[in-house]
Amino acid sequence: MSYRKSQAIFNIALLALILLLTGCASGAASAPLPSTLPPTVPVASSTAAITDLPPATATPTKPKPSPPLAAATPEPTATVPTSSTLTPIPTPATAGCPCPISHVVIISIDGLRPDALEEADTPTLDALRAQGAYQPAAQTVLPSVTLVSHASMVSGMSPEKHGIFWNSNDPELGKVQGPTLFSVVHEAGLSTAMVVGKPKLEHLVLPGSVDSYIYAGFTDRQVVNEALAVIQSDMPALLFIHLPDVDSAGHALGWMSLGQLLAVSLTDRLIGEVVSALETEGYLDQTLLIITADHGGSGIKHGSDSPEDMTVPWLAVGPGAPAGKVLQSKIITYDTAATALAAFGLPIPTNWDGQPVLEIFEEEPQ
């Protein structure tokens, strides 16, 4: 096969992948896209990329000059511009900001390894990292699979306590043991919503704990469309958003493959839409945004105790969070729930394992 032909096939395959991952192929309604959208993904135009495609590890790297705050944001402001300042991803976390936190938004990027953020083109997450506090080596729980890990993320407990050891959607197996983050927040009189890309996450919903539970479909595009609708129509105090594409790409093409890094880039743009919506609707400066993952992976699998599977990124951006800080705290995924409760000023249930990451509430002196 000639080089030109194989490159053409490769390009078509990439386009198909992009369409698949964005949901365009299935005709999913598309939300307003940032005018800057066309992802400048790190597509290597070399034959090396072709031979690397399956579970490649030598994928194009991007220079990561931990971007200066203002410069790094070809950010959307995609939705209808308002009269508010259109600064891309404004900085809610100015030092000494007395802003109270009235909203917590947790975004879980299924299967995202932290080192993928160093290789993929991720302007949104780069800018958020520059504005927030980041731990690149947070740890998930064992087995490092989606349902078990998310159960810990939202229950504040280890699997031994929350009781979910399976990774499938089987209503007969019951629900997570509570109390969960959602049940505690709801009992405190605050509103809650979940928008997810895998139906099995319904195992995490205790009766009466989630005002709006939406399984949006199996793509990030579908999930974000629903999340944008929630933000624009009925923004809850606690919003959990689960994005499945990076995991899907990992299982299909390999963790850290070119295909998965493309998926990371696309997911990054969709997160930009969420942040833009929070800004446009006027919530962003009172919102603690936590972005993390349930597990990593290697080859086309995950679930083991290897560092590739267990290590996840953990980023917090919001009022009081020190900008550009690398967190020293050891973070385990169940600390996410405890941190969200701390942001609302709610007490942590005594049977939880999770501890709030208090470093993110420190306001650094000027």
Ligand SMILES: [Zn+2]
């Ligand atoms: Zn997962």
